[in-house]
Amino acid sequence: MYVLLLISKYLRRKLAPLFACLAVVLCTMMVIVVMSVMGGFLEMLRASAHRLSGDVIVRAGSITGFEQYEDLIDRLEALPEVAVATPVIDVPGLVKIGTSSIPVAQVVGIEPGGYDAVVGYAGTMYWQDHHRVAAHDRAFGPASEQSPEALEAREQIANGAFERFGAELAVPEVWRQRPDERRAVSGAIVPGIEVSPYNGRDAQGQYDFRHTLARYGDRVVLTVLPLTRAGGLLEPETRAFAAVNEFKSGLYEVDANRVYVPLAVLQEMLGMDEGIAVDEEGMPTGGVIPARVTEVLVKSADGVTLDAVSAAVRAAVNAWEVDHDTSVFTMTWEQRHGVLLNAVENERGLVTFLFAVISIVAVVMVATTFYMIVLEKTRDIGTLRAIGASASGIALVFLGYGLAVGIIGAGVGSGLAALIVTNLNGIQELLDAVFGWRMWNPQTYYFDRIPDRVAFNDLLWVSVGAVVSSVAGALIPAILAARQDPVETLRYE
Amino acid sequence: MSDAALIEANGLAKRYRSGSKTLEVLRGVDLSVSRGEFVAVLGRSGSGKSTLLHLMGGLDRPDEGEVVYDGRVVVRAGKRGSNIYRLSVVGMVFQAYHLLPELTALENVTVASMLHGGPVCWLRRRRVARARAEELLDKVGLSERAGHRPNKLSGGERQRVAIARALMNAPAVLLADEPTGNLDPETGGEVMAVIEALHRDGQTVVMVTHDDAIAERADRRVVLERGIVKVEGRRTKDEGLRL
Numbered sequence: 001m002y003v004l005l006l007i008s009k010y011l012r013r014k015l016a017p018l019f020a021c022l023a024v025v026l027c028t029m030m031v032i033v034v035m036s037v038m039g040g041f042l043e044m045l046r047a048s049a050h051r052l053s054g055d056v057i058v059r060a061g062s063i064t065g066f067e068q069y070e071d072l073i074d075r076l077e078a079l080p081e082v083a084v085a086t087p088v089i090d091v092p093g094l095v096k097i098g099t100s101s102i103p104v105a106q107v108v109g110i111e112p113g114g115y116d117a118v119v120g121y122a123g124t125m126y127w128q129d130h131h132r133v134a135a136h137d138r139a140f141g142p143a144s145e146q147s148p149e150a151l152e153a154r155e156q157i158a159n160g161a162f163e164r165f166g167a168e169l170a171v172p173e174v175w176r177q178r179p180d181e182r183r184a185v186s187g188a189i190v191p192g193i194e195v196s197p198y199n200g201r202d203a204q205g206q207y208d209f210r211h212t213l214a215r216y217g218d219r220v221v222l223t224v225l226p227l228t229r230a231g232g233l234l235e236p237e238t239r240a241f242a243a244v245n246e247f248k249s250g251l252y253e254v255d256a257n258r259v260y261v262p263l264a265v266l267q268e269m270l271g272m273d274e275g276i277a278v279d280e281e282g283m284p285t286g287g288v289i290p291a292r293v294t295e296v297l298v299k300s301a302d303g304v305t306l307d308a309v310s311a312a313v314r315a316a317v318n319a320w321e322v323d324h325d326t327s328v329f330t331m332t333w334e335q336r337h338g339v340l341l342n343a344v345e346n347e348r349g350l351v352t353f354l355f356a357v358i359s360i361v362a363v364v365m366v367a368t369t370f371y372m373i374v375l376e377k378t379r380d381i382g383t384l385r386a387i388g389a390s391a392s393g394i395a396l397v398f399l400g401y402g403l404a405v406g407i408i409g410a411g412v413g414s415g416l417a418a419l420i421v422t423n424l425n426g427i428q429e430l431l432d433a434v435f436g437w438r439m440w441n442p443q444t445y446y447f448d449r450i451p452d453r454v455a456f457n458d459l460l461w462v463s464v465g466a467v468v469s470s471v472a473g474a475l476i477p478a479i480l481a482a483r484q485d486p487v488e489t490l491r492y493e
Numbered sequence: 494m495s496d497a498a499l500i501e502a503n504g505l506a507k508r509y510r511s512g513s514k515t516l517e518v519l520r521g522v523d524l525s526v527s528r529g530e531f532v533a534v535l536g537r538s539g540s541g542k543s544t545l546l547h548l549m550g551g552l553d554r555p556d557e558g559e560v561v562y563d564g565r566v567v568v569r570a571g572k573r574g575s576n577i578y579r580l581s582v583v584g585m586v587f588q589a590y591h592l593l594p595e596l597t598a599l600e601n602v603t604v605a606s607m608l609h610g611g612p613v614c615w616l617r618r619r620r621v622a623r624a625r626a627e628e629l630l631d632k633v634g635l636s637e638r639a640g641h642r643p644n645k646l647s648g649g650e651r652q653r654v655a656i657a658r659a660l661m662n663a664p665a666v667l668l669a670d671e672p673t674g675n676l677d678p679e680t681g682g683e684v685m686a687v688i689e690a691l692h693r694d695g696q697t698v699v700m701v702t703h704d705d706a707i708a709e710r711a712d713r714r715v716v717l718e719r720g721i722v723k724v725e726g727r728r729t730k731d732e733g734l735r736l
Contacts, residue, residue, distance in 0.1 A: 001615035388580025
């Protein structure tokens with residue numbers, strides 16, 4: 001009991017425990033903030049990567065794609081582990097916006113409904129009705145002063161008349177009807193928000209509607225390279241599309257390099273659509289050449305694990321490969337984005353490790369403080385030994401002291417860390433308002449907000465680590481205290 | 494060992510090494526203390542008085558000889574046994590008081606009782622212990638100062654708190670190492686009055702001092718010189734102390 005009494009008394013001393021606690025508080029706080037922010041980025045990346053790929057991807061071995069994908073989709077959707085599957089073409093291409101030609105790494109042909117069901121495509125549309133309503137009001141003045149026609153158009157916009165066109169990859173009829181040659185397009189296109197050279201992020205990380213291609217369905221010219229089934233290069237195919245929206249997935253590499261077009265149109269451009277078989281002289285043989293795609297994306301049924309759906313898909317794909325004498329690759333979304341995710345995961349691990357190493361400072365600080373306390377308390381130790389305290393009891397006083405410092409330090413540190421992390425964006429705004437300095441500039445970094453979610457698992461482990469480190473810091477001074485000769489310590493002045 | 498002896502030092506020798514030199518502090522000291530006896534150990538500085546007291550208190554181990562308490566050799570009791578011996582058998586009072594500065598007078602006295610058993614055991618007997626600590630402070634005339642820390646107490650008051658602490662576990666032997674050494678004669682007299690009162694109540698006391706006047710108050714005095722007992726004297730009822 002004297003151990004508890006002495007710990008409580010020693011904790012009330014002024015500076016020594018305060019410094020030890022402060023070291024633990026700062027290190028705990030630092031590590032938790034770093035882990036939470038880095039973990040937040042990783043989670044955002046993972047969510048974005050997952051959103052782009054569905055759960056499982058069945059991919060052709062080459063850019064020429066594979067046939068019989070409808071049969072594959074039917075077989076996959078018959079599996080209880082699979083909710084829905086959708087065909088996709090993913091090929092390289094060239095985009096021309098205004099006078100700028102931009103090499104785009106990915107031209108992705110999709111069936112919007114199925115693609116949305118698998119990856120939540122509609123939710124990535126950046127431009128919403130409110131952007132358009134605001135733009136309309138800027139053009140026509142306040143709603144109270146607008147003409148009946150303008151108000152009707154405003155009503156249409158506000159009711160989602162335009163917003164759905166991006167999600168459906170459809171060109172609004174109002175644009176098609178305009179007597180403007182520039183509007184003669186093959187279909188709708190939805191580029192990534194970073195594809196257009198006219199888009200730029202402001203200090204809040206937002207894009208300006210006035211500069212978007214999607215404002216009036218600007219013409220985007222797309223060029224792709226069709227290939228024969230054998231992989232032979234054909235003449236480039238160029239068509240114009242109307243930009244009906246732009247998407248933001250959250251992965252910069254994707255948003256700067258991908259455009260979405262309707263699957264059927266892209267199949268036509270690439271010669272991957274269904275065709276009539278001809279003989280060597282070009283005469284119809286009466287047969288049909290099946291359409292091709294490069295990928296089928298699969299979304300798992302609710303409650304099915306990634307491993308389970310992956311195994312089921314692999315089994316179905318194997319059977320399909322045998323039946324159609326073809327070969328494809330099957331991978332999970334984690335495998336597909338493994339390079340990026342592992343890089344960020346490793347970076348997070350490295351930064352956490354570095355901060356944990358820095359946190360050894362806390363252990364040294366606690367050890368130094370406790371050593372000073374042991375020196376200061378030498379006579380007290382002798383007194384306690386003289387009146388019957390055991391050496392282990394003396395050690396317990398200092399270990400318990402370290403434990404108490406660790407618990408208080410870890411508690412306060414993790415509390416402060418949680419406070420800082422959850423208010424990071426507010427703190428940034430405050431720093432910006434007071435000093436004009438932004439620690440996180442969305443113009444430079446892709447995410448417009450600093451991740452502000454506390455990783456409670458990390459918080460728990462870091463707190464436990466802080467307490468253990470604190471006790472470890474107190475260990476050597478505790479052993480030294482316990483080993484002191486009581487006679488010598490009583491003589492100590 | 495005599496029949497009436499409560500605690501005995503038999504041929505105690507203690508050497509300290511200082512570089513290449515060996516300092517023989519005690520060279521075969523024999524001392525027997527009976528139950529209820531008040532023994533004063535006198536001697537010059539460096540004569541081995543405090544070392545003898547430390548050995549008898551189980552704080553240190555002799556190089557030769559043994560301390561026997563109630564027929565049992567203390568040194569053989571091991572570390573745990575030594576702790577229990579210091580906790581239950583002897584109560585020690587030091588010249589420099591050695592109170593814990595963070596604790597109040599009452600806590601300084603009570604802490605001796607806390608060394609027994611764990612927290613649960615303490616919770617069961619904390620009221621009794623507190624009552625005894627208050628009683629002891631009252632006995633040494635400090636009940637009004639129970640809530641004060643050592644830095645708010647005078648030297649004499651601190652020493653009386655130290656005596657109360659030494660008595661907390663009702664020790665068989667009170668070992669006092671120059672208890673008046675840091676005090677002026679008047680305050681020293683007050684402290685001695687407390688010790689004498691305890692002795693009158695039957696407390697066995699072994700007190701180290703270099704002050705003849707203080708030693709006069711003991712039943713018996715033992716003079717140490719260069720690590721051996723030089724002279725022993727006993728006070729008779731009528732004649733006072735005789736060497």
